[in-house]
Amino acid sequence: MLSKDKSLSNSLEIRSVLNSKRRDGLYFNLFYRPSQSFRICVIVSKKVSKSSVKRNYMKRLVKSFCVKEFFCNKNRKDFLDIVILVRKSFTKANRREVVQELINLCKYF
Numbered sequence: 001m002l003s004k005d006k007s008l009s010n011s012l013e014i015r016s017v018l019n020s021k022r023r024d025g026l027y028f029n030l031f032y033r034p035s036q037s038f039r040i041c042v043i044v045s046k047k048v049s050k051s052s053v054k055r056n057y058m059k060r061l062v063k064s065f066c067v068k069e070f071f072c073n074k075n076r077k078d079f080l081d082i083v084i085l086v087r088k089s090f091t092k093a094n095r096r097e098v099v100q101e102l103i104n105l106c107k108y109f
Contacts, residue, residue, distance in 0.1 A: 005037070005039075006037075006038065006039055006040070006071065007039060007040060007041060008039045008040065008041035008081060008083065009041070013039075013081065014041055014083055016033070017031050017032065017033050017041075017081045017082070017083045018031050018083055020032065020033035021033065023105050023108075025087075025101045025104070025105050026087075026088060026101060027086065027087060027088045027090055027098055027101055028062075028084055028085065028086060028087060028101065028102065028105060029084075029085040029087055030082065030083075030084055030085075030105045030106070031082070031083040031084075031085070032080045032081065032082045032083075032109070033080065033081050034078065034079065034080060034081075035079045035080055035081040036079060037079050038070045038071060038079050038080060038081075038082075039081050039082070040063065040066045040070070040081075040082045040083070040084065041082070041083045041084070042058075042059045042062045042063055042083075042084045042086070043083065043084070043085045043086065044058050044059055044086040045086075048086050048087070048088065048089050049089045054089065054091070057091075057092075058086050058089070058090065061095065061098065061099075062084050062086070062102070065099060065102050066082070066084075069102075069103075069106055070082075078109070080109060
């Protein structure tokens, strides 16, 4: 679970990150900008999946990846605000493919 200071919740902050640099993948659009600390926001719309259970699963998976990749990695010196927009629905069956795409999108940070 992310604490409040680790997540982007203000709509103005989210909008400013959405207007900055981006990387695209099959399942995700990843928007980022430099910041004073790591903060993330995961957006999954109803167009992706009508079921709230599936949307929350997608959010949990992406947030757990971000915690391992950004917050637990002490070697990182540059901080980012990151907004991850889920474009395509995924399930537990293709979890490895999704995690591999996240790794590929984040390897340049």
